[in-house]
Amino acid sequence: MMQQEFNIDDLSNEPRIKVVIRKRPVNKKEQAKSDVDIIEVKTGQSVIVKEMKQKVDLTKYVEEHLFNFDHAFGENCTNEEVYMTCVRPIVTAAFQRARVTCFAYGQTGSGKTHTMLGSVANRVPGMYVLASHDIFTALQRPQFSHLQIFVSFYEIYCGKLFDLLNDRQILHPREDGKQNINIIGLMEQRITNVDQLLKIIEFGMSARVTAQNSANTDSSRSHAILQIQLKEQNNVYGKISFIDLAGSERGADVIDQNKQTRKDGAEINKSLLALKECIRALDQGKNYTPFRGSKLTLVLKDSFTGNCRTVMIGNISPCQSNSEHTLNTLRYADRVKELKKPTNQDLSEQVNQLDSLAQQLMLPRQSKNIVRRPVVENNNENNIPNSNHKLEQLMKSAQNTNFAYNLPQQQNNFPAYQPQTQAQQPRANYNNFMAGDQMGNNNNNILSAHNNNALNPNLNANNMYPGSQSEMFDIEPRQLNKTPQQQQQFTGIKMGQQPQSQQQYRPQSNNQLGFQNQMDQNTINSQTNPINLNIEQIENWTARNEEDLQLISQKHEQLISLILAEEEDVIASHRSHIDDMVELTKQEMMLLHDVDKPASDVDVYVQNLDAILQHKSEIINMLRQRLQTFRSHLKKEELLSKKFYEQRAQIMDVFDLNSNTINPNNDEMQLLDDLPDLYDN
Numbered sequence: 001m002m003q004q005e006f007n008i009d010d011l012s013n014e015p016r017i018k019v020v021i022r023k024r025p026v027n028k029k030e031q032a033k034s035d036v037d038i039i040e041v042k043t044g045q046s047v048i049v050k051e052m053k054q055k056v057d058l059t060k061y062v063e064e065h066l067f068n069f070d071h072a073f074g075e076n077c078t079n080e081e082v083y084m085t086c087v088r089p090i091v092t093a094a095f096q097r098a099r100v101t102c103f104a105y106g107q108t109g110s111g112k113t114h115t116m117l118g119s120v121a122n123r124v125p126g127m128y129v130l131a132s133h134d135i136f137t138a139l140q141r142p143q144f145s146h147l148q149i150f151v152s153f154y155e156i157y158c159g160k161l162f163d164l165l166n167d168r169q170i171l172h173p174r175e176d177g178k179q180n181i182n183i184i185g186l187m188e189q190r191i192t193n194v195d196q197l198l199k200i201i202e203f204g205m206s207a208r209v210t211a212q213n214s215a216n217t218d219s220s221r222s223h224a225i226l227q228i229q230l231k232e233q234n235n236v237y238g239k240i241s242f243i244d245l246a247g248s249e250r251g252a253d254v255i256d257q258n259k260q261t262r263k264d265g266a267e268i269n270k271s272l273l274a275l276k277e278c279i280r281a282l283d284q285g286k287n288y289t290p291f292r293g294s295k296l297t298l299v300l301k302d303s304f305t306g307n308c309r310t311v312m313i314g315n316i317s318p319c320q321s322n323s324e325h326t327l328n329t330l331r332y333a334d335r336v337k338e339l340k341k342p343t344n345q346d347l348s349e350q351v352n353q354l355d356s357l358a359q360q361l362m363l364p365r366q367s368k369n370i371v372r373r374p375v376v377e378n379n380n381e382n383n384i385p386n387s388n389h390k391l392e393q394l395m396k397s398a399q400n401t402n403f404a405y406n407l408p409q410q411q412n413n414f415p416a417y418q419p420q421t422q423a424q425q426p427r428a429n430y431n432n433f434m435a436g437d438q439m440g441n442n443n444n445n446i447l448s449a450h451n452n453n454a455l456n457p458n459l460n461a462n463n464m465y466p467g468s469q470s471e472m473f474d475i476e477p478r479q480l481n482k483t484p485q486q487q488q489q490f491t492g493i494k495m496g497q498q499p500q501s502q503q504q505y506r507p508q509s510n511n512q513l514g515f516q517n518q519m520d521q522n523t524i525n526s527q528t529n530p531i532n533l534n535i536e537q538i539e540n541w542t543a544r545n546e547e548d549l550q551l552i553s554q555k556h557e558q559l560i561s562l563i564l565a566e567e568e569d570v571i572a573s574h575r576s577h578i579d580d581m582v583e584l585t586k587q588e589m590m591l592l593h594d595v596d597k598p599a600s601d602v603d604v605y606v607q608n609l610d611a612i613l614q615h616k617s618e619i620i621n622m623l624r625q626r627l628q629t630f631r632s633h634l635k636k637e638e639l640l641s642k643k644f645y646e647q648r649a650q651i652m653d654v655f656d657l658n659s660n661t662i663n664p665n666n667d668e669m670q671l672l673d674d675l676p677d678l679y680d681n
């Protein structure tokens, strides 16, 4: 496919945003576990997820979810096909002075890195290399021969930027007078051929691995950004950014045993939500792009404004065991861009029920996209159409396929890619990263970026629960001494709405908070033996408990967002406190200096010294108050997280008839009763 000439075409027909989905093949581990392939890619645009489900009475059924995208790639498609279909057009646009961006989104292990980087070890080219090959081909044309190519490679972890080409130096994005975002100190390496790009990528990747190993942590908690700039003299002519996003499921780590992990999760959540909102704003041609919602979107500001093109590649895993994450990825991608209704008439006509979760949480526009089918048991096999058998066939055919990638000969330095079989491609594990000590390293710059946030996850919570329900989960604004605009973020007021009085945000009683099981509790408490409960009662009880669990989880998410912002706030306040103290100490020294002079007025000295000391004590108290509030939120966060675990454990126990935990016990209800404490300062 790469034999096709790289044309700098007219872009008028090229959409500003393309959303595509790519399914990876089933891997050996999944095969060994007989995990079932539940994804069908149809007509190059549709993805059907055949989710196996089971009712409480153990009846099995399959829920089919249909999604449509600009393109959908099956497990047999190659990186070159993905590149040619959706990435090459935006590389072309960069030669027309556009700022273009390609994101890989998806859960850990779904193929993001395989798509972006390919496999260096196995000489499978990914988007980076395929694009740079085209770039250097284009540079051979007279009209572009004056352009020079510069590459930067950095990552964003926990809201901080690290230069992968410069010893993981911490970087700071700053906005200049023209509202451009510049990353101060970012290494820009000039390259003159594709081979040099490969070396740079290898170098940057090794910096990620080192950090990850030294922190002894798991992968996929950072966003890796490879930026290729086309420059004429010192001016940017065009820019291409490739972003291998953090594992989307990491956002769910906001409920985790480890506090650091919870904070990482909240940061990832925030950036992925902000990203979605920015792309949506671009898609809908809005005047306002909430790029300040996260560090990721801040540094990518020019990807969302002006002459820009974006491709979002949603990577999905094929198996049943990943169905939840896969659906989340598809819903996220679905939300990013308005798309036409399902084209598959057959399927859409049969649709008769809505996916209530999807409707509530993700507000999909492709609403009627679910079909439920009973499962007919058949020789121990469920009747999901894509069986392992079919997959094995596909795998075999993939293994037999020769890798038909021919790079044009003029790229002497480019390594000769060889045909690869699935089995030959080890997982590139150098895309993982975790840094150790970044959390305490905030600075004013970071603070200003956050304080200007125009979006936070709470806005999303608002979308999920419109109207008064959304207010139930708001964290009271007076917890932080913030501007009304900042308060909006934490009170979940929709942008453009008037902030409401604090009174309206007062916590409500436990029942008002919406914990549904209060009523059921009485019914269930009256049952001394769980076996006496009928299935309907258990089902009702479980459903309501799950709802409560979700509420706790949402409250927790809000609280952790608040904590993240507060942490920066506290550290920034501490910095400015030190500045004030230095200034006041200087004034004290001046007083001493003056009082030592002959004929000095000691009354003036006493009066001034007292004023300075009073001022000092006031600013110390202010800082201590902030610390106290922050500390109390940290404590509440621990409590809430504990509550989540206990509530979840109880739901898990519900079908364990040997246990006596069918009823919410008094302690459990007490934990829920404690929740409104969150609203107290």
Ligand SMILES: Nc1ncnc2c1ncn2[C@@H]1O[C@H](COP(=O)(O)OP(=O)(O)OP(=O)(O)O)[C@@H](O)[C@H]1O
Binding pocket: 023, 024, 025, 027, 075, 077, 106, 107, 108, 109, 110, 111, 112, 113, 114, 115, 119, 219, 220, 246, 247, 315, 422, 425, 426, 427, 428, 431, 432
């Ligand atoms: N389309 C594909 N064809 C063949 N192998 C693939 C494909 N996609 C992914 N893989 C393989 O699956 C494994 C996981 O993929 P990859 O590392 O790209 O996932 P990821 O989403 O980047 O995960 P992480 O977030 O942990 O970095 C790798 O061994 C990779 O080679």
